[in-house]
Amino acid sequence: MTFHVYNTLTKEKMPFEPMEAGVARVYNCGPTVYGRPHIGNYRSFLFADLLRRWLEYTGLEVRQVMNITDVGHLTDDDVADSGGDDKVEAQARREKKDPFEITRGYTAMFLQDMAALGVREPEARPKATEYIEEMVTMVEQLIASGHAYRVGGNVYFDVSTFPAYGRLSGNRVEDLVAGSRVEVNDEKRHPADFALWKSDPAHLMKWETPFGADGFPGWHIECSAMAKALLGDQIDIHTGGEDNVFPHHECEIAQSACANGVPLANVWMHAKFLQVDGGKMSKSIGNVYTLSDIEERGFEPRHLRFALLRGHYRTQINFTWPIMDEIRARLENLDEVAVMLHRILDGGPAAADAEAGRALLDSAIASFEGGMNDDLNAPVALAALESLRKPLLEGQVGAAVAADTLAFYGKANEVFGFIQVDKQTADAEIEALIEARNAAKAAKDWTAADAARNQLTAMGIELQDTPDGVVWRRR
RNA sequence: GGCGGCAUGGCCAAGUGGCUAAGGCGAUGGAUUGCAAAUCCAUUAUUCCCCGGUUCGAAUCCGGGUGCCGCCUCCA
16 A cells, blocks of 8 residues: 545545655745744644654655744734734744844754654754745746736735635635735735735844845745745645645745746645644643643653654644543553563563464554555554554564564654664663562562662662563663 | 534544444453562443434434534634
């Protein structure tokens, strides 16, 4: 089975076929760095990471680009004289800092969180401020080809020149006008036209361009320009959160297609929003969590990674603390699968027949790959990994199969990235305590034996007394 | 007002026309244990939000209702 992906543009699952054999070009819409990213943001970035890792698993070279938006989008595009109210500048005023300091600081925070969550570095993380020239070039092209028009220092895209506008989101231009709640902007020929470039002397982040001395880019042009600069006119997959569908991606599609003459992306994939406590997360409820909040509650970043990848990316999933507790328990069990496999490879008890369990492994692999190939069905793939545990506990796995299982488990974890697959080694202190307890047990000195065990428990070491002696694992 | 998504056991989460509705977490009883933990055995949805309909047959399709969520306005 080949990898099938759901394409928001066609509303269908289709086999994924990269334009260039063996290479997938992927662009992910990244964060606007005006604040600390929260667990909702993480979900869509983790989805992008999962996609990239699965493409790699299938043998493709992945050329992945995720932008960093360090120019604030306007909070209100329709008011021409918006007074420079953009999110980055608003935050800068709140913190009494230079807007460039703001974006630098939050970019660093974002990258730190991504690293902690085990997100692989994309090929490039372009910053919008470093591609102003490319944006200007694209805007000029759009003007020259009649898809955009200037009104003073402002430039707007003319949606009437792109009939497919609205296809991605299912919006019709007429409805957009009817549903518009914002003031009519007299400058625009059509209310649905969107800004490519704006000018405002009061703006702090501004650039001198052919459109004026005090300009800054519109909402959507940066992604079109950066995708083109780094991946080419046409790419395989473009991803983002579901909120990006409209207007952001709809506008990208229009301006890129009109500037480049080819469709921007063949496949558009969108991750659903994360809910918290069964609803929208909100600052007033106080459940807009960041990675630090997760860690303060005693969880590791990989627990959150698991929690956010546990559901299919196109279904809305919920985040609650009890769910995190469940995740912790599940992850301990997944870790233990690796522990048990290492134990067998080190000569521990295994099924007499070295090939025992082969069929179980084969079906787990088939189920894992089948799940992921079906539009990244992570729950099915995870179930396949969890199904490996029982045969191991029951001693149904032979030495040869254990070796192959461990190899597969490692590969599978290259995709999920939250399981402890490497062998857990004991240090001298742990060995000594285990020895001390064994000795105390032999002498029936239960107080001393329990003291040693409690000490190990405090160190996160769980002892398991088996008929073959004591074994341990980290918890 | 316009457009769209989702609703499966105590919890999480697959399944989208046909074997006994995956898998996990948890719970209860028993075994085991110096006591625990871990483990093993057994039990834990005759049923898939509600009401109709289509069909030999539906959790899966259609109509209506209810609830939650999203987009249309910055947002992953």
